[in-house]
Amino acid sequence: MAAAAPRPLFVLAIALCLLALPPYLYLAPLVDGVQEAATRRVARLDQLEGARALLSQRDDLSRRAALFDQALGTHTLLRRGADVAAVQADAEGDIRGALRQAGVTVRALTARSDAGRGAYRRIHLSVAAEGDAVAVTNAVAALDGVRPRLLLRSVHVHADATEPAAAGPSFGRAAHGPAPGEDRPVTLELEIDVYADLAAS
Known part of the structure; x- marks a missing residue:
């Protein structure tokens, strides 16, 4: 006796499971990789902003150093x-x-x-x-x-x-210290x- 043909609904359910299974397997690692890449990008942007800030201060620092050198006169x-x-x-x-x-x-x-x-x-x-x-x-x-x-x-x-006056009679300014002026x-x-x-x- 010939085997019964599989039911269409059962075959459709199996096909849907097979189609849904691969995304379930690689979706989580893909999301993790995207998050790590985003974190690295943010860190690089922070470093770039810091470097830009230092470069913007370079001229000011050079000017301050020149003024300091001029004031101190190291040369x-x-x-x-x-x-x-x-x-x-x-x-x-x-x-x-x-x-x-x-x-x-x-x-x-x-x-x-x-x-x-x-x-x-x-x-x-x-x-x-x-x-x-x-x-x-x-x-x-x-x-x-x-x-x-x-x-x-x-x-x-x-x-x-001022040296103290000696004992005994004294005359002129010697008794009173230096003259005015x-x-x-x-x-x-x-x-x-x-x-x-x-x-x-």
Whole structure:
């Protein structure tokens, strides 16, 4: 006896199941891949925006760096010489010249150089000078105008006390100290740094 022909509805149901099965199998991995790609794209866009922000700031940063270099005067800060002794002598000469021009007297000037690496050295100078108040003020301004620059680390000003009058009779202004308009001597103590660039010599 011949087998019965399959029912049309049963065959249609099997066909529909076969058509629906492949999307079910690959749909979930496809969605995951799309989500990962979208996440990577967002991260790359964030990086691109950050790079664009840095590029937009480059000109401003360059301008600020140029202004800072001009204000600090790094190109006028370094002293060039054959060795540390030559740079030290040059700096001492500039200091003495500026103080002399301002009208103060140098009482002491000592210098020492720090051990450094490469071609750069720092030389520290200690200065003691004396003059009236106007001369001392002019001296600080004169030192600030020296080029290459002198870095004033500390400035101390001391007004010398008037000597007490001796016992017994005294005559004239000796009993009352300096006459009006006569300035008492002022002591100026300075700590100064200079920088040597030995490679440029």
